Structures are given as C-alpha cells and as structure tokens.
Amino acid sequence: xxxxxxxxxxxxxxxxxxxxxxxxxxxxxxxxxxxxxxxxxxxxxxxxxxxxxxxxxxxxxxxxxxxxxxxxxxxxxxxxxxxxxxxxxxxxxxxxxxxxxxxxxxxxxxxxxxxxxxxxxxxxxxxxxxxxxxxxxxxxxxxxxxxxxxxxxxxxxxxxxxxxxxxxxxxxxxxxxxxxxxxxxxxxxxxxxxxxxxxxxxxxxxxxxxxxxxxxxxxxxxxxxxxxxxxxxxxxxxxxxxxxxxxxxx
Numbered sequence: 001x002x003x004x005x006x007x008x009x010x011x012x013x014x015x016x017x018x019x020x021x022x023x024x025x026x027x028x029x030x031x032x033x034x035x036x037x038x039x040x041x042x043x044x045x046x047x048x049x050x051x052x053x054x055x056x057x058x059x060x061x062x063x064x065x066x067x068x069x070x071x072x073x074x075x076x077x078x079x080x081x082x083x084x085x086x087x088x089x090x091x092x093x094x095x096x097x098x099x100x101x102x103x104x105x106x107x108x109x110x111x112x113x114x115x116x117x118x119x120x121x122x123x124x125x126x127x128x129x130x131x132x133x134x135x136x137x138x139x140x141x142x143x144x145x146x147x148x149x150x151x152x153x154x155x156x157x158x159x160x161x162x163x164x165x166x167x168x169x170x171x172x173x174x175x176x177x178x179x180x181x182x183x184x185x186x187x188x189x190x191x192x193x194x195x196x197x198x199x200x201x202x203x204x205x206x207x208x209x210x211x212x213x214x215x216x217x218x219x220x221x222x223x224x225x226x227x228x229x230x231x232x233x234x235x236x237x238x239x240x241x242x243x244x245x246x247x248x249x250x
Contacts, residue, residue: 010083011100014107015170017079019229022072024245030054030065031118069118073111077125080108085128102156106171109152116145124148161203168221169230174200200226 017023026048033039034054041051053059059066083104087097108126115122124140126148159173208214208224221228231243 014079017076019243022068025248027065027068031069073115076111080104081128098158102159105152106156109149112149174203175227
C-alpha cells in the first residue's frame with residue numbers, strides 16, 4: 001500500500017505541474033502562439049508589452065519568457081525522470097507499474113516535443129543526475145531528441161483506452177495514438193493524421209455539438225476532450241487548484 005501511495009504521489013506531481021504558471025501562462029503563449037497570425041497581444045498597449053517582441057520576432061535570448069518556458073519544461077521532465085528512475089525497482093502490481101511508467105514517458109515526450117520545436121538542439125536528460133558532471137549537459141542534436149521522443153511514445157503504448165471516477169483526466173491511448181512513434185512525420189503526412197484521427201473517434205470521441213458551450217465548467221471532459229489539465233477547486237488554497245491560462249488570455 002505504501003508503494004502505491006508513493007507512486008500515486010509521483011504521478012500526481014507530474015500532472016499537477018502541467019498547470020504551473022510557466023507551463024500555461026505568459027511563457028508558453030509567448031513562445032508557442034505569439035509568432036502566429038492567429039494571435040495578438042491585445043489589452044492596453046502598456047500591458048505585457050514584452051509579448052510584442054514575439055509577434056515581431058525581435059525577442060532576444062535574455063527575455064524572461066524564454067527562461068520560464070525552458071525551466072517549466074525541464075521541471076516537468078525532472079518529475080518524469082524521478083518516476084522513471086524509481087518506480088521500476090518497486091515491488092507492486094505489474095499492470096499499474098506499467099501504466100505509471102507509460103504516463104511519465106508520454107509527458108516527458110510531450111515536453112521534449114515542445115522544447116525541440118522551440119529551440120532545436122536541446123539538452124537531453126533522460127535520468128536524474130547523480131554526479132556533478134551530469135548536471136550541465138550540452139545540447140543534443142535535434143535528431144537525437146526526436147528519436148528519444150519516438151522511443152518514449154513507443155514505450156507508452158500500454159496506456160489504457162479510458163479511465164473512470166477519480167482517474168478521469170489521466171492520459172489515455174486516445175491521446176497516444178495521434179502522437180505515437182510517427183509523431184515527427186505525422187506533422188507532414190495527412191494520411192497518417194487521418195488514420196490516427198479515425199482511431200481516436202472510434203473510441204467514442206466526437207466534436208461537441210455546441211462550440212460556444214464546450215469550454216464551460218459543466219462540459220469539462222466532454223466527448224471532444226482527448227486530454228484536459230484537471231483543476232479541482234480547493235477552497236482557501238488557490239495555488240493548489242488554480243490555472244492562470246484563462247486569466248492571462250483575458
């Protein structure tokens with residue numbers, strides 16, 4: 001039982017980090033959205049004016065949003081590596097152990113996917129550092145990073161099709177399929193995208209009938225939702241329940 005609790009806590013820490021400020025707020029919006037024609041800063045001209053640097057491509061390496069984006073991804077990778085370094089040696093239910101490992105590998109792949117798209121070559125850390133020499137890694141070629149992403153996704157194939165009860169919101173095979181080992185090439189191959197999309201819809205997913213209502217609280221985890229970062233309301237403890245994605249979008 002103690003082992004199960006420790007594994008649950010390790011896995012829950014991975015999920016909780018996904019709604020951290022540097023994972024969902026200014027930094028990822030700046031790095032991943034502002035350079036697009038689909039996004040603009042909005043608000044008053046003086047409010048968060050640094051976002052304009054990403055819109056007109058004048059941002060430099062010293063900008064704080066880059067650091068936040070970078071550190072947010074490696075914080076998440078560190079949590080994944082803690083699970084992956086420690087759970088295999090724990091004596092526990094084999095299927096549950098495999099699921100915990102698959103979840104951690106998927107989230108690690110997700111983080112490296114975001115890093116390699118933003119920076120190209122990045123340090124590839126697949127274990128917790130154990131000696132001083134292992135702390136400051138050099139950047140790995142992006143081809144090597146893509147290979148690691150593919151391997152993690154291959155290993156995550158054991159993810160379940162669905163969850164019930166308190167486990168709703170965990171990563172399932174529905175999220176795995178569109179991003180499985182062919183993730184790099186599916187970005188360029190419409191045939192693969194169609195095939196994987198049909199597989200996901202075959203599991204019971206479909207577009208929510210009313211787009212205006214799809215993001216309302218009452219429709220969380222709807223038929224359209226392949227994956228949602230979960231945020232439970234904890235009265236008196238906003239840091240444990242809030243996500244600032246919607247706030248900064250406003």
